Amino acid sequence: MNTSIMLFTRDLRLHDNPALAAACAGGDVVPLFVVDRGILAGPMAVPNRLRFLADALADLQASLRGRGADLIVRAGDPAEEAGRLAHETGATSLHLADDRSRYALRRLAALRDLPLDVTVHPGATVVPSGDLRPTGGDHYKVFTPYWRAWAAAPRRGVLRTPRTISLPGGLYPGEMPDLERPGVSPGLAKGGETEARRLMKAWLSHGVDSYDDTRDVLADDKGTSRLSAHLRFGCLSPLELAVAASAYEPYTRQLAWRDFHHQVAAAFPDLARRDYRPRGKGWRSDDDALKAWEEGRTGVPIVDAGMRQLRHEGFMHNRARMITASYLTRDLGLDWRHGYRCFRYWLADGDLANNPGNWQWVAGTGNDTRPNRTMNPLRQADRHDPDGAYVHRWLPELAGLPGKAAHRPWGTLDEPADYPPPLTLPNGA
Incomplete structure (x- = not known):
């Protein structure tokens, strides 16, 4: 044998x-x-x-x-x-x-x-990174044509768990590593295949069918699958998830984005270090502003709420990721690599493809076909947190401000004494 x-x-x-x-x-x-x-x-x-x-x-x-x-x-x-x-x-x-x-x-x-x-x-992606190539290129640089190729690509069959596994006799199994380090987020989700499969079954039963309506509702904890860290560690098969959710295009499209960034990173291994598309951006330096952003005290509640969720859970809602990243790069004018390193430290799902790929997309140096796209944090807050529930949860010092007033605490008659004024932006806005 x-x-x-x-x-x-x-x-x-x-x-x-x-x-x-x-x-x-x-x-x-x-x-x-x-x-x-x-x-x-x-x-x-x-x-x-x-x-x-x-x-x-x-x-x-x-x-x-x-x-x-x-x-x-x-x-x-x-x-x-x-x-x-x-x-x-x-x-x-x-x-x-x-x-x-x-x-x-x-x-x-x-x-x-x-x-x-x-x-x-x-096994790490739905479609292996080298399987889809455009005519005359080694990888897709724009998502939409990749999505069309990805959606049409054949899928291998989903494999069952082996019933028994035969292990050679006499092997010393070894000691499980001590991986405990100080500074773990108090709200960090539990890892492992058992938990991943529980979450997947719940999502497929009571979540994925309404994903297109709930995905951007910041305060809705059940509006997204929360499976990103499980996919990052391979506790869950991305192919199995894609096959099971195949009838729900808005969600499977997000799995295609994950594969897209992996094939970009495979072709451009410096994705976490260098601009994928250099555009001559002149990033400024402001250590105080960077620290305020990292600690969730910029004075812009929707940004600070996202950063505080990140520190507490090792996770951040995807819409909040885009808002906080846009604020750092577009409003503060700070290098996306600072944000990438902060997310790399805190995110349980942070990896060397999706994390820098998404940061470069927001910063305009990556695969966005609209590189000058900017997200106004106040408009984003009004649209995706209309009653202020997300801000109230993560910024309890603003709990007394009703609804959209929590998005603009500096404009109220009774400004909270324990919440900072907004940072001064380099363009004077």
Whole structure:
């Protein structure tokens, strides 16, 4: 009987996991997760995502044990640890999910230097990043033609969870990593495939059909799926979600946007560092304004509410993300990279494709076909938080101001003493 190593990376699930299915088809399986010290020391290793990862690993371990196996945990370099396990178990092949980040490509190159048959499988996106290409180009630069190609692309079948997984005997499972760090958001959502599938079933039953009406209602906690972090860690299959929600185009379009940014990042690995489309923007420097924005004390309630939600939950409503990003880049004139780094620190769903891709879209340096688009925060607040409920929730100091008055506390007769006046904007507005 053959033995395969299943290297879990950003696919921390059993259901619809093509790499795991292929490993199981070959015989015995070594389900491996390597706690890469390089990653733990890097900028993506922040308290919220480490906590979410810890939840996901604990859930994955329990699911594997329920099928007769275990999660084999090692610490160090993934290729070195995979090589040691191959020698120990006699494994001849290794399976893992596709990932196009610079780090992932270096990891893959090192794995392919091992005396193993290494196979990369889809699973991180609905449509693999390299599958759709425009005529004469290596990737789509505009979303609408990508969306048409994405919607028409064939889908592989959704794979079931293996009933049993055969683990070679005598393996030491290893210790689960201590990923606790101070500074975790108090309202951070729970990670793991079990929770992801619970949320998905609830969303498909009582949410997705009204998504087009509720998606921009800032105070509606059930107006969006809240599945972004689960997709980021692979606790949920994006393909399974897209297939299950295929009758609801407004929602599946958002999954296509996620894939779109991944194929842009695969073709432009510097997406988190350099302007995708340099437009000669002259960003200014203002450390005080940046700090006020990060801490939710700009004096613009809808902006501050979004930033306080971010710190409390490790999550921000998508409409609030666009409003806060537009305010930072368009109104304050500060470099989008400052905002990207702030979001990278706090967001449980922050990754190297969607986070910078969305920031560059708002800043006008990315894939927006209207690069001068600006979102007026007051108009956005009036439209998407008409009764002030979102502002009242995250800025309790403004709870006494009714409705839209909470969006303009500096214009009331009884201005709140514990809320700052709005920052002075560089254009004098």
